[in-house]
Amino acid sequence: MTDGKLAVIGLGSIGSMALWQASRLSGSVTGFEAASPAHGRSAAGGDTRLFRMLYRGIPDYYPILERSRSLWAELEAETGQNILTRCGGISIGAANGSYLSALLETTRMNGAEHAILSREEMAERYPQHNLRRDDIAVYDPHAGALRTDRAVTAAVAAAQANGATIHTKTPIDDITETADGVVITSGERCWTFENVIVSSGGWSQRLMPDYLKAATQTKRVFLSWFVAKDGPGFSPEKFPVFIRIHEDRSMYGAPAVDGVTVKATLDGRGGPIRDPDAVPRELTPGETSETIETVTEFFPGLFPSIVRSDAFPELFTTDGHPLLGRLKESSRIYCATGFSGGGFKNATGFGEIAAHEALGKRSFEGLDFVRPERFNLRRPAS
Template identity: 75%
Template sequence: MDAELAVIGLGSIGSMALWQASRLTDSVVGFEAATPAHGRSAVGGDTRLFRMIYLGRPDYYPIIERSRGLWAELEAETGQDILTTTGGLSIGTANGSYINSLLEATRVTGAEYRVLSREEMAERYPQHNLRPDDCAVYDPRAGVLRTDRAVSAAVAAAQANGATVLQNTPVDSITETDQGVVVTSGDRTWTFEKVIVASGGWSRRLMPDHLKAVTETHRIVLTWFIAEDGTQFSPENFPAFSRWYEDRSMYGAPAVDGVTVKASVDGPLAGRARATPDPDSVPRELTREEIEKATEIVTEFFPGLIPTIARADAFPDLFTQDRHPLIGWLDQNSSIYCATGFSGKGFKMATGYGHIAAHEALGKQTIEGLDFVRPDRFKTR
């Protein structure tokens, strides 16, 4: 054996799995096709939103709770500022389906929140141009994660703990044998007891056919706009936000650079609706429709932003058929563990997912209550 465990892909989830595994064993190797936090991975785009109030199954809430604590541990271990608590605003029609769904989620999970009326919003957060029947659900523990910094910190912490990192080493195949799992890159091979596949949009190349059939690599588009007054949109004054109506939606983050505000279209007209067969060839240029839609929504929502896209980019991520990730063994007899398919919404919980993957792959712990993300859920379909 070359090592006890290999982690394939050191992006959003793989970097955290490597870090967590390095706390459990010094016999772990990470493979990265390029370099950690490289600009073409799903890590790209500077920031991701962290929210405690999550519109999804309540089963995610313990992972979110654990993730918040682990982000703090990563910061303490590396001295990096990764999670900035800004609070979070979810804006929509009072008594509409979006707001009611959020409030139902808080009742189930017990997440802390406060409802802000249109008048309170106008007083506290005048950056938002509100509709007459708007209100917001305020999440005091929400914030923004610095993605590049997080991944680089996790990889550095893993190396400090004794992990080996192989950069610029794309994995061509993984094969289970009687001697272990053989990992091949070019003309080189390694053998490991267990392997975690966490290579995001590139994971399909390493998957069995039944998982290839239920996954697609999608394109995620992000856009930024210049603030007329950067101080109004600073992390101290402008919480992370998500805003949904039937006809339009947008989410974003404050100006962490003091100038540009991330404000990206969500929903069916966002880039994440477009399948991209080759993650290495994701179209980075926005279509005319994407530009017009983002500009139109920003013009309505934010009078303090110049309604011209200052910066835009697109990144690949792996989406599953049911939009829940693939976390667990390929089957009960396999030595290959999946930690992929996060469908554009995994980063906030990346430390929690990394903890689950590392502990389960190394046989230290089996986490209960995760049947809805196990890969074998697709074998019966």
């Protein structure tokens, strides 16, 4: 006898969505969360994440993005929550620079809807940005700001409404495959499930086999916010989400969803940490000075002082792609982690894939680039 068909360990960005999707497929699903959904140290923290259809890299993400966009709307309809603020998005860089060249190459391969804005058009439409002489932008009409805490709590509530069981304040210490299923242990308590999804983000390493521990690293990701001198000018109606990369400067952010503070954060500055439970929350002097210098150049309409900052743990893989799939073909343990700082926009799509595959309802093709076994196959022969 088992305690259910599926356990989801970690109810954050991806786990909450996997639980929601699994609850649509089975009445025997249980979620385990070490703290509580959307707790203050979760990688989903910080109010917002960018949703965008335009990106640099392999085109294989695009179908997941399309499906995720539909599923965000389904979650909103099912829960009555406003989760995705649809305000559009802009990517800014040098006209002939490597960033926009790579983004446009991927965009054209996917056929994603977009518009190229000249420097003059940008200055007219979005005067909040202080542009360099050779800057242009690519506009994404389907981009927006995801309300992270609201999304996670809505997905967990929807799963509970569908009959899922939730255990909060229940950190999982160990998972072991047996002939009967997967035994999971928390302190002196244990349960056995037919299958288990590991989706505990920066805390996932402790539950991984050695070959995945070697291919992953927990990093500290920090965020920062600034007060707008003119709040309405940075509202979602007038200020799309943005990513700006130009040689020595890089930043991304979101509009003032609260009417006052604008998220403006340095891009790609995550550093390694040993303990996800002990992430330094305060910015270092170097992080603070670079952030303020960048905001001072990019946004004259923001007061050049950080009014709020925070930091969170996130699991990164060595190749930057997630871990999504079973540890091996016959395994009952399914990974949905290692999203390397870019998973939230696709959380609903990844959650759907994880739920269907872990329950054996459906398999998905074209996902070799995210399968955990890719790292096992790279190990040198003994």
